[in-house]
Amino acid sequence: MERGQRRLESWGRQVAAETEVRDLHWREADPFAGLTGSALPYGLGRSYGDSCLNQGGALLTTRGLDRFASFDAEAGVLRCEAGVSLEELIELTLPRGWFPRVVPGTKLVTVGGAVANDVHGKNHHRAGSFGCHVRALELVRSDGSRRVCSREQHPELFAATVGGLGLTGVVTWVELQLRQVEGPYLAAETVALRDLDHYFQLSVESDARFEYTVAWVDCFARGRRVGRGILHRANHSDRPEVHPGPARGRRSVPFDLPAATLNRLTVSAFNLAYHRRHRRRAPRLEHLDRFFFPLDGVAHWNRIYGKRGLLQLQCVVPPEAAPEAVRELLERVARSGQGSFLAVLKSFGDVPSPGLLSFPRKGVTLALDFAHRGERTVELLRELYAVARQAGGAFYPAKDAVMSVEDFEASFPHLAEFERHLDPGCSSSFWRRVRAGRPWQPSLPLIPSPENTP
Amino acid sequence: MKRVLVLGATSAIAEATARLHALRGGALFLVARNPARLKAVADDLAVRGAGRVEAFVADLNDLSHHAELLAAAETALGGPPDVALLAYGSLGTAVVLDRDPDAAVDVLNTNLVSPVALLTLVAARLEKVGRGTIVGISSVAGDRGRGGNAVYGASKAGFTAFLSGLRARLWRGGVHVLTVKPGQVDTPMTAHMTKSRLFATPGLVARGILAAVDRQADVVYLPWFWRPILAAVRALPERIFKQLRI
Ligand SMILES: Cc1cc2nc3c(=O)[nH]c(=O)nc-3n(C[C@H](O)[C@H](O)[C@H](O)COP(=O)(O)OP(=O)(O)OC[C@H]3O[C@@H](n4cnc5c(N)ncnc54)[C@H](O)[C@@H]3O)c2cc1C
Ligand SMILES: NC(=O)c1ccc[n+]([C@@H]2O[C@H](COP(=O)([O-])OP(=O)(O)OC[C@H]3O[C@@H](n4cnc5c(N)ncnc54)[C@H](OP(=O)(O)O)[C@@H]3O)[C@@H](O)[C@H]2O)c1
Numbered sequence A: 001m002e003r004g005q006r007r008l009e010s011w012g013r014q015v016a017a018e019t020e021v022r023d024l025h026w027r028e029a030d031p032f033a034g035l036t037g038s039a040l041p042y043g044l045g046r047s048y049g050d051s052c053l054n055q056g057g058a059l060l061t062t063r064g065l066d067r068f069a070s071f072d073a074e075a076g077v078l079r080c081e082a083g084v085s086l087e088e089l090i091e092l093t094l095p096r097g098w099f100p101r102v103v104p105g106t107k108l109v110t111v112g113g114a115v116a117n118d119v120h121g122k123n124h125h126r127a128g129s130f131g132c133h134v135r136a137l138e139l140v141r142s143d144g145s146r147r148v149c150s151r152e153q154h155p156e157l158f159a160a161t162v163g164g165l166g167l168t169g170v171v172t173w174v175e176l177q178l179r180q181v182e183g184p185y186l187a188a189e190t191v192a193l194r195d196l197d198h199y200f201q202l203s204v205e206s207d208a209r210f211e212y213t214v215a216w217v218d219c220f221a222r223g224r225r226v227g228r229g230i231l232h233r234a235n236h237s238d239r240p241e242v243h244p245g246p247a248r249g250r251r252s253v254p255f256d257l258p259a260a261t262l263n264r265l266t267v268s269a270f271n272l273a274y275h276r277r278h279r280r281r282a283p284r285l286e287h288l289d290r291f292f293f294p295l296d297g298v299a300h301w302n303r304i305y306g307k308r309g310l311l312q313l314q315c316v317v318p319p320e321a322a323p324e325a326v327r328e329l330l331e332r333v334a335r336s337g338q339g340s341f342l343a344v345l346k347s348f349g350d351v352p353s354p355g356l357l358s359f360p361r362k363g364v365t366l367a368l369d370f371a372h373r374g375e376r377t378v379e380l381l382r383e384l385y386a387v388a389r390q391a392g393g394a395f396y397p398a399k400d401a402v403m404s405v406e407d408f409e410a411s412f413p414h415l416a417e418f419e420r421h422l423d424p425g426c427s428s429s430f431w432r433r434v435r436a437g438r439p440w441q442p443s444l445p446l447i448p449s450p451e452n453t454p
Numbered sequence B: 001m002k003r004v005l006v007l008g009a010t011s012a013i014a015e016a017t018a019r020l021h022a023l024r025g026g027a028l029f030l031v032a033r034n035p036a037r038l039k040a041v042a043d044d045l046a047v048r049g050a051g052r053v054e055a056f057v058a059d060l061n062d063l064s065h066h067a068e069l070l071a072a073a074e075t076a077l078g079g080p081p082d083v084a085l086l087a088y089g090s091l092g093t094a095v096v097l098d099r100d101p102d103a104a105v106d107v108l109n110t111n112l113v114s115p116v117a118l119l120t121l122v123a124a125r126l127e128k129v130g131r132g133t134i135v136g137i138s139s140v141a142g143d144r145g146r147g148g149n150a151v152y153g154a155s156k157a158g159f160t161a162f163l164s165g166l167r168a169r170l171w172r173g174g175v176h177v178l179t180v181k182p183g184q185v186d187t188p189m190t191a192h193m194t195k196s197r198l199f200a201t202p203g204l205v206a207r208g209i210l211a212a213v214d215r216q217a218d219v220v221y222l223p224w225f226w227r228p229i230l231a232a233v234r235a236l237p238e239r240i241f242k243q244l245r246i
Helices: A086-096 A111-116 A155-161 A196-209 A264-277 A288-292 A301-305 A322-336 A375-390 A405-411 A415-419 A429-434 B012-023 B035-047 B063-077 B101-129 B150-173 B202-214 B226-235
Strands: A020-023 A039-042 A058-061 A068-072 A077-081 A098-100 A134-140 A146-150 A170-180 A185-193 A212-217 A229-236 A280-287 A310-317 A343-348 A363-371 B003-007 B027-032 B052-057 B083-086 B133-137 B176-182 B219-222
Touching: A068 A086, A068 B035, A077 A086, A086 A098, A086 A111, A111 A170, A134 A155, A146 A155, A185 A196, A185 A212, A185 A288, A196 A212, A196 A229, A196 A322, A196 A343, A280 A288, A310 A322, A310 A375, A322 A343, A322 A363, A322 A375, A363 A375, A375 A405, A405 A429, B003 B012, B003 B063, B012 B027, B012 B035, B012 B083, B012 B202, B027 B035, B027 B063, B035 B052, B052 B063, B063 B101, B083 B101, B101 B133, B101 B150, B133 B150, B133 B202, B150 B176, B176 B202, B176 B226, B202 B219, B219 B226
Parallel strands: A020 A058, A039 A058, B003 B027, B003 B083, B027 B052, B083 B133, B133 B176, B176 B219
Antiparallel strands: A068 A077, A077 A170, A098 A170, A134 A146, A134 A170, A185 A229, A185 A280, A212 A229, A212 A343, A310 A363, A343 A363
16 A cells, blocks of 8 residues: 555546555555545446546555455345456456345445446345445545444444545445346347437336336437437346357457547447447347347447547436437537447436435436547536536536536535534545535544454 | 465565466465455455465564474465465665665565575475475576666575575475576556556566476566567676666
8 A cells, every 4th residue: 555656547538646556455555645635446447537636646546345244145245445447346246146236337336336326227126235235334534433334333434434435434345135037138129219209118117127228329310319228228138158158259449549430420320320230129138238238348438539538428317308308418518419339228216325416317328439529528518517407407527527516516405414423534536526615624533443344 | 286385475576476476276275465455455356266275474584483384385275386486575765775774684584584584495305205396586687797786686586596595406306496587577566656558467477487387498588579688788897787777
């Protein structure tokens, strides 16, 4: 656990200057020892904006905390250190018939990162968020205290830490409840979507019959065709593994492609081809890597956006406002001509999220990403934020680079309660941005707890 | 089930190597001085599939523990180890070592005195059964003494020489000795260094160690490209070498 000079970036390719990097290796060690400025845990840097960066302070990298502590293969309860990636976790548990209850669109995230953003998956309508399946975690704070937090022990700190953006301290280990699966396959279908109404109609029906549902929409479709796209839906299959071992190698984007390669034309062509290819497809068996993590096959795919990187936006709007708001958002994107490579639409269910700052909540969520073309992209994003907020929307910190102080406050009604649990030794570039001019005082005294962990 | 003895089991390189043995279902006896860290490593290896994991806490610079821990290992593993990996070591801090003889002696104790003492006992046990592999992690730094860290280089040069002599003494009796010379590896030992492209991961080094054990190699540079680099470094005349700031 020492310091070193390294340049860490977020997935949107933002970089924070003058950051001290310290690699954590041991869960029993004090991650904050000897630090004077603020610190922030850093997992695999799969957050897009600046929520995993801490300009001028320190980043505590957690990938060295990659040990499993225990695995009960009867009950599906796994305890592991926070730097274990979902890829490593799945490699261990899948052959024994267990899989995370919730996975995001990439398995190259750490368990700690998944907790701190309380990530969601394609089964939110059934399973809720990642945090719903966290049984307990250990939190180490800058005052040297160490607490096991769960729904029973220190429940307030548990609620602040799940979705807590790394601002309540360092999570050293997490205990998860997994779900049983027969094998690595899904019975998957894709259905062409004519337009947005078709999406809303199909999504209700699909959510009732399928564990996993998500739609990819064409952001260049305008007018009546807005919302044209494809809906993926699937259930776990009971077919066991056929060819054991990893099925495919990993390709990589080795260098930065200039932003010009990602012009309107290529994006349209991609979207169209994607739409065609998926128009008519009978139910099929699909390996879960393909279904859940389609982009993981290409390492560093974010480089296709060039040096300036990409900007993400993900919002959730309440069910009543969703049809109008989503249409308006998609229309504006299409009109701008700044096509999004990936536009993902999904309906969240009503399982409550456990975190005070959890993003998932009942409604319809839309995720868009844009090649960063400077001010005009930022302006478009601001416009979209305004539309979503008008509709009562909330925004996802893991996928944000432009959210305002007001957007942030509007997104998280439990913000004041959350701030009581902030660790004064933690901060992030994101936090300072969305709390600019809103100084806070930690109202809970930080007292070292006598407890120790087993 | 392969019986593996890991001396210095909380070293990043040792841990990565032990994980590969665990995946193969090996039985592991782990020795390290920090109990909490040792337990974290042991629990992990058990979850990853090790046939058996035993942990033994000892400061290996205290030579009085050596006989006892080897006896405990044989009991726990059900016989002398098939592979004994010696991984502990200390880099020291160059500026301190240059001025402080006690610090220099510490590094020599950790990297040379203790390993020689411990492997002497391991060798005796393996000789008796006429099989087994001793793996010593030395370093490319032992190939030539640099101004940047003369004491560490000397300790590793001594260890390399010991391993080579041990190999010559034991091979006829069926015991194999492998000298591992890693280049720069991204571990807590090198946390303070700026990481160039030459840095390898502990996982890569671990795979190299296992492959070298399997094919009974005598000396292995990890990654391989350090062999020609060090050949060039050794070939430089001292007159020129002393002028390099490395
Ligand atoms: C291709 C792709 C698809 C994605 N799909 C989804 C999706 O479907 N759903 C979704 O919800 N998200 C999705 N994401 C976002 C991603 O899941 C989250 O950003 C996730 O949190 C990243 O994890 P990480 O390990 O990279 O953490 P980082 O990005 O490094 O850090 C994320 C946050 O976690 C904190 N943190 C990390 N480790 C710890 C710790 N040990 N203790 C305390 N705090 C910690 C950090 O401080 C930071 O605030 C996607 C991202 C990509 C690149
Ligand atoms: N990293 C490199 O670039 C590099 C290059 C060439 C060779 N090597 C060699 O590789 C080996 C492994 O090092 P590493 O890179 O894996 O570093 P590491 O993770 O820092 O491991 C060093 C280990 O040595 C242990 N140790 C030190 N003194 C000890 C003692 N008296 N008794 C018991 N254990 C002791 C330490 O235990 P604690 O955790 O208790 O401190 C630590 O586990 C070392 O011999 C090193 O010299 C490393």
